Amino acid sequence: MIPLSVLENLHRWYQAWFLPVWQAPLLTGEYAEVTAGRLVLGIVFFLLFNRLIKTIFRQSRLPRLFRVISDPDTRSWMVNFTSFLLLVVLFFLTLFIVGIPLTVLSRIWNLTLFTVKDSSVQLGNILLGLALLYPGLKVSRYLSNEFQKIFLSQLKLETATKKSLEVVLRYVLVILVVLFVLTIVGVPLTAFTLVGGAVAIGVGLGSQNLVNNFLSGIVLMTERPLKIDDVVEIEGRQGIVEFIGGRSTRIRTFDNVRMVIPNSKLLENTVINWSLMDRDLRREVSVGVAYGSPTHRVRDLILEAVREHPQIKRSPEPLVLFREFGDNALLFTVFFWVELTESNKPLIIESDIRFAIDQKFREAGIDIAFPQRDLH
Incomplete structure (x- = not known):
């Protein structure tokens, strides 16, 4: 058992030191009476329940109400917003415990x-x-x-x-x-x-670009010169339209770079829409062979190289033209059609055709011409 003298000393310490400090007024007035003890209780209350709220709303301990929401972004902001509301309620309860009555909070709330x-x-x-x-x-x-x-x-x-x-x-x-x-x-x-006149002046002076882009976005959505998944080219950059918003349009280039372009720029500048009506695109590859080469054999080898490529369309059929007698070569051009998609990159297909033509000409003993100069 605790000796009686110890209890008496504790009681005297409580009466002489602890109680005066606990009841020491920190803020007194008509609307609030805050003491040191209430302030300590309020701080402890806030810290404990704040810790409790954070523990409850951890991702691994979400209430079932939020687990039924499949979209992670929606679930995240709902959890954060609910946690914020609980913290606000906790803050007001802490003020009440500290010694600020609800009437004061009510007056602040109703302050005009x-x-x-x-x-x-x-x-x-x-x-x-x-x-x-x-x-x-x-x-x-x-x-x-x-x-x-x-x-x-x-x-x-x-x-x-x-x-x-x-x-x-x-x-x-x-x-x-x-x-x-x-x-x-x-x-x-x-x-x-x-304030209609003031708003109109503000729009006219400070929000011209914003309003212009918004109206341009409406035009893009109604007239639809561009659509989602269209292959377009602007300022020499090609890409696929990913999103058309009220202010801007997002285009993903074939290099996987996202370009965010203001809608007004799409209407004011020239934009090539490679897939406005369809995705068929005609490409061409030119080659020159040495004089004396069998021209019909050259044509057949070029057609054979083009037709063997799996990404070239069979209809319309590829066409080879004997373009002209050049200064140093007999010039041929082959025209073919490809379907423009993200995987079918025309430049890669043209490169494949050039590799194939070069290989077939080597096997057939046909020389690809190059400029020559005779010096006397």
């Missing part, structure tokens, strides 16, 4: 910042609006993606049309979310009529 057309905009409504804006935008993106997966994927439409409908739906949902948040904040929609 400004008035718009006889409507008061309060601090709490702004915080609530910001808290709803982030998940609202994420939900808009998630719903548009699900709409594409569940509904649009069942329709017999082109990929570009499905993507355009998905983008349009996303913008509509975003506009609805923004209008809802403005209503929550307390800004009446009729107030925009008062």
Whole structure:
């Protein structure tokens, strides 16, 4: 058993030292009374439950509510947002434990910042609006993606049309979310009529490029000079259209480089769409042979080299033309058609044809001509 003298010493220490420090006022006033003891309790309470929240929302210990969501991005932001809301609730509970009553928090929440057309905009409504804006935008993106997966994927439409409908739906949902948040904040929609002129001037001066790109994106989605998976060429770079958005278009080159191009640039500059009507592309390879070579045999060998290539189309058939009698060679050109895809790169196919022609000419004893100069 603990001796009585020890207990008496502890009691005296508690009365003389601990209790005065614990009850020492740190903040006193009309709206709050914070003591050292309450501050310590609040800090301990916040740290413990903050640790608990982080433990619960670890990826390996997710609640079942989030595990049913298959999309990892959606699941991630929902987990983070729910964790943030719990931390906000924990923060207010900590303030209450410290000694700041809820009436003070209520007054801060209802604090009027400004008035718009006889409507008061309060601090709490702004915080609530910001808290709803982030998940609202994420939900808009998630719903548009699900709409594409569940509904649009069942329709017999082109990929570009499905993507355009998905983008349009996303913008509509975003506009609805923004209008809802403005209503929550307390800004009446009729107030925009008062600032319409200022907004127009702002758009005209500071947002020309943004509006121009957005309108150009609408034109691209409606007239559809470019579609998803089209093979295009702009400024000497070829690639495949991956995404057409409201502001920019993303193109993946054959070197696996992503180019993000403003939509207005696609309408203002010359863009070659190699697959606008179809993906058939005519290519040509020229070769010169020495004078005295059997021209019909040369033609047959060139055709044989082209027809043996697996990526050259059989229809239309390859065509060999005897172009001219050159200064140092008899010039031949073969025309052939290929289907333009990411794997069928025309430059590689042309190189293969040149290798094949050179091999067949060597086997047949036909010389490929080169410039010669006779010196006297």
